[in-house]
Amino acid sequence: MAEDYSPNTTSNIAAGLWGPYLLGQNAEKLCRTWAQATHDYFHSLWIGGQADQCGICLVPVLEVSGHHEPTPWWHDIVFGFQRLSPESLQQLTNEHKPIKDYATGFTYSTFTCEPTKLMNFYHHVLMMQTNVSFHKKKLSTMKCVDNLDTDENTLIINCFGLGAKTFSDDPDLTPIRGQVRKIETPGIFHSFSNDYCYIIPNTDSITLGGTKQYSTDTRVCPLDRNSIRKNCEMVVPSLQHATLVKDVVGLRPLRSTGVRLQMESFHGFSGRKTILHNYGHGGAGISLAWGCAGAVVQLIEQWENNFEDVQSKL
Numbered sequence: 001m002a003e004d005y006s007p008n009t010t011s012n013i014a015a016g017l018w019g020p021y022l023l024g025q026n027a028e029k030l031c032r033t034w035a036q037a038t039h040d041y042f043h044s045l046w047i048g049g050q051a052d053q054c055g056i057c058l059v060p061v062l063e064v065s066g067h068h069e070p071t072p073w074w075h076d077i078v079f080g081f082q083r084l085s086p087e088s089l090q091q092l093t094n095e096h097k098p099i100k101d102y103a104t105g106f107t108y109s110t111f112t113c114e115p116t117k118l119m120n121f122y123h124h125v126l127m128m129q130t131n132v133s134f135h136k137k138k139l140s141t142m143k144c145v146d147n148l149d150t151d152e153n154t155l156i157i158n159c160f161g162l163g164a165k166t167f168s169d170d171p172d173l174t175p176i177r178g179q180v181r182k183i184e185t186p187g188i189f190h191s192f193s194n195d196y197c198y199i200i201p202n203t204d205s206i207t208l209g210g211t212k213q214y215s216t217d218t219r220v221c222p223l224d225r226n227s228i229r230k231n232c233e234m235v236v237p238s239l240q241h242a243t244l245v246k247d248v249v250g251l252r253p254l255r256s257t258g259v260r261l262q263m264e265s266f267h268g269f270s271g272r273k274t275i276l277h278n279y280g281h282g283g284a285g286i287s288l289a290w291g292c293a294g295a296v297v298q299l300i301e302q303w304e305n306n307f308e309d310v311q312s313k314l
Contacts (some may be wrong), residue, residue, distance in 0.1 A: 003163065006123070010161060011115035013180060013250035014286060015200035015207035016055065017191055018042060020074055020111045021178060022212070022283030027260030028073050031284075034259075034291025039077050041290040042111040054121050055114030055203055061191040063105050064092055075159030081108040089158055096235050098194060110138065112191070114202050140166050142275070146268040155294060155303060157276045164254040164279040170260070175251040177215040179224045181208040182234075185242035188205055189308040197231035205245055208232045212283075220247045255280025259288065261295055274303065 006012055020035055030308050046056045064084070075081040085107030093101045098186075126132045139145065145156060158164055165173040182205050192199045200207045209231075211224050225247050234240045261281045266273045281288055 001137050001139070002160075002284060004075060004136065005134065006116055006119045008252040009115075009119075010252070011119065011285065013248045014115055015180070015198075015209070016113040016114065016115055016118075016198050017059075017061070017203060018287050019061075019073075020076075020284045020287045022252055022254055022284060024172070024255045024258035024280060030259075031288065032073065032290040033076055034295065035284075036077050037291035037294055038042045038287055038289055039111065042113055046111065052203070053117065055112070055117030057112045057201070057203060058109060058111055059189065059191050059201060060106070060107070060109050061193075063192075064102045064105040066090065066098060066103055066195055068231055069104040072106075075106075075108070079109040081106065091282060092277075096194070098196065098234075100195070104195070112200060112202055115286060117203070140165075141169070142167060142266050145266060145273050146297045148272045150270075150273070152271050154275070155274050155276060155300060157278060159278050161281075161285075162251050164253070164260075164277070168260075168277060168279075170223070170255070170280075172257045173254045174254050174256065175216050176215065176254045176282065177211055177213040177249060177251055178209065178219060178283070179211045179228070179247065180219070180251045181225065181228055181247050182206070182245040183239070183242040184222075184245055185239060187238070188236070192235055194235070196234065197228060199232055199236060199239075206242070210237070216251065218249045218251065220249055249250045252283045253280055253287075254282040259292065260297075261292060263299060276300065276303075 018033060018039055023031060032273075042056055045051060045054050048056055051057065061078075072085070084107060089105050090103040092105065139160070148156075150156070158167060159165050162173065162175055164170055184205055188199065188201045188206050188279070191201060198209045200209075208228050210228060229239075260277045262277055264275045264277060266275055276296060276299055278292055
């Protein structure tokens with residue numbers, strides 16, 4: 001059940017480059033577990049012949065910054081992580097002419113996973129199951145759960161993203177506005193990012209970005225659009241000849257205290273309901289998705305075992 005489905009979701013806007021980004025204050029150990037599981041899953045899809053239908057690509061990545069950055073905690077999850085030499089940083093500074101000379105650079109290979117293709121793949125898989133149905137409905141608050149035709153044996157999983165702010169009455173959840181450009185152009189096979197822009201190749205298009213703003217405005221901003229275009233063309237001048245597909249805006253669900261992945265009991269007019277929360281992934285939804293899904297399954301299994309124990313004692 002959701003207010004809307006693909007292609008009208010925030011995930012449809014994302015380029016899907018694996019890389020934990022804009023996360024709250026989750027413990028590194030937890031994030032590492034979720035991130036590793038997701039990266040391993042993308043790898044299995046890639047080598048298992050499902051890359052095309054799931055939108056999986058293995059791409060080389062170059063990240064540079066004018067700030068002195070530490071080695072990220074996920075460096076040993078990706079393939080071939082290396083820091084750039086001072087000579088390489090100077091060469092890139094000379095080419096790109098950023099406002100501030102590059103001081104740090106990383107290169108590695110990782111996966112992109114296009115959410116549109118992956119969601120369509122699993123939608124098809126689920127539709128083949130006779131006991132699965134999809135419904136469009138907005139649940140604004142937990143009180144709306146009372147109106148659902150469910151009993152106390154039903155487990156409700158809350159993956160509402162930013163919608164969880166009102167549903168769960170969570171003050172820690174904040175929208176981070178991201179505007180990007182989708183273009184078509186040949187010859188872009190590397191992912192690149194610096195302090196001003198990023199360029200991420202997908203199977204059918206290239207995503208240029210982007211913004212990171214505290215805002216709920218989902219309208220395309222001409223100033224942001226021009227800034228994205230200018231900054232990306234400074235890095236790859238040939239992009240000025242690219243074909244524009246569309247400019248789009250999405251809101252990342254950043255939770256200051258980190259991803260919320262836990263059970264909660266809700267006592268409504270129709271009785272007690274069990275809700276499993278899984279939201280607040282910020283800009284790392286794709287990077288943590290499979291790992292968090294695995295954690296959700298573990299919690300469900302624990303809940304089922306506890307429920308069976310209670311039933312057996314009645």
